[in-house]
Amino acid sequence: MNKNWFALSVIGGLLTSAVIIGANVTAQNKGAEIILINGGKMRDIHFPHHRHQNALGDCNVCHNLFPAKAGSIAELKEQGKLKKKQVMEAHCIACHKKKKAAGERTGPTSCARCHRRSG
Ligand code: HEC
Ligand code: HEC
Ligand code: HEC
Incomplete structure (x- = not known):
């Protein structure tokens, strides 16, 4: 007992x-579950924010580079603190490629799969 x-x-x-x-x-x-990121001349990106939070576990993986504030990437690009396509190439695609090479779950590396009309 x-x-x-x-x-x-x-x-x-x-x-x-x-x-x-x-x-x-x-x-x-x-923040929002899905975030629409401006794709310039390309279609906007429907970024699955919460899925990344769950898969990566660490906010700073991204928010070291740009603050956790809506529109922060566009703002830093306007100020010349981030180059056009810098986040995309050095960050988004770089990680997706690295995970793919390691055989882990990953995201898209082709233009049309990120720059698309709907989520
Ligand atoms: C894989 C990258 C990534 C990770 C990891 C990430 N975020 Fe974000 N977050 C973004 C992007 C991209 C934006 C949008 C920035 C913009 O609009 O320019 C954003 C925006 C935000 C915003 C402001 C927009 C809104 O919807 O209110 C908040 C708050 C936020 N993030 C919180 C977090 C927190 C808390 C974590 C960790 C639990 C986290 N983020 C992890 C990429 C990420
Ligand atoms: C993993 C998702 C992803 C893939 C794959 C991707 N992009 Fe992007 N792209 C983004 C994000 C996020 C931004 C906005 C942030 C930035 O400019 O770095 C962007 C921005 C852009 C911009 C606008 C830059 C500006 O400021 O005017 C162009 C143009 C572009 N991408 C072209 C391409 C082309 C061409 C490809 C294929 C070779 C491609 N993207 C593949 C996510 C992606
Ligand atoms: C540090 C690694 C990392 C970074 C940085 C990262 N991603 Fe991802 N991404 C992942 C992983 C891991 C997944 C798979 C998540 C899952 O399966 O739940 C993913 C999935 C995705 C998907 C979902 C594809 C589908 O199957 O629906 C998109 C879209 C995406 N990422 C876009 C982006 C964009 C845009 C950025 C930059 C703003 C970014 N990612 C930054 C690791 C990353």
Whole structure:
């Protein structure tokens, strides 16, 4: 009997911490699930933001390069702090290629699969 109560209170404790951790995650602003990125002369990109957050686990992989703010890539390009296609080539496509070479789940490397009309 005592053992069972002990087990129950351990499980209870774990559940309580899970709820607290969950609350912290939802308290963080994760931004939109799908973000439309301006593709210049090409079609816009429907970027699956939350899928990247789940697959990569680290916000700074991207937000070291541009802040977590809507329109930040366009703003940095206007200010000349990022070159045209810099994020695309050195970041998006570079990672997709690296993951493909490693045989891991990855995203598109062909123009039309990123620059397309609908998600
Ligand atoms: C693979 C790249 C990538 C990762 C990883 C990533 N983001 Fe983003 N995030 C973007 C892009 C791209 C934008 C849009 C920037 C723009 O509009 O120029 C953005 C925009 C945002 C925005 C502002 C737009 C909005 O919808 O409110 C927030 C907030 C944000 N990100 C939060 C996060 C958080 C929190 C994490 C980690 C849990 C994260 N991001 C991980 C690429 C990423
Ligand atoms: C993995 C997704 C992805 C792929 C694949 C991709 N692009 Fe892009 N492209 C982007 C993103 C994101 C931007 C906006 C950020 C930037 O300029 O770096 C962009 C921007 C552009 C721009 C506009 C630059 C500007 O500021 O005017 C052009 C033009 C472009 N891409 C052409 C291409 C061509 C051509 C290909 C194929 C060889 C291609 N893209 C493949 C994601 C992609
Ligand atoms: C550090 C690695 C990394 C970076 C940086 C990254 N991606 Fe991805 N991308 C992935 C992975 C991993 C997946 C597969 C996720 C999954 O399967 O859930 C993916 C999937 C995608 C898909 C989904 C393709 C489909 O099957 O629907 C698109 C579109 C995409 N990425 C575009 C982008 C764009 C645009 C950028 C730059 C703004 C970017 N990615 C930056 C790793 C990355």
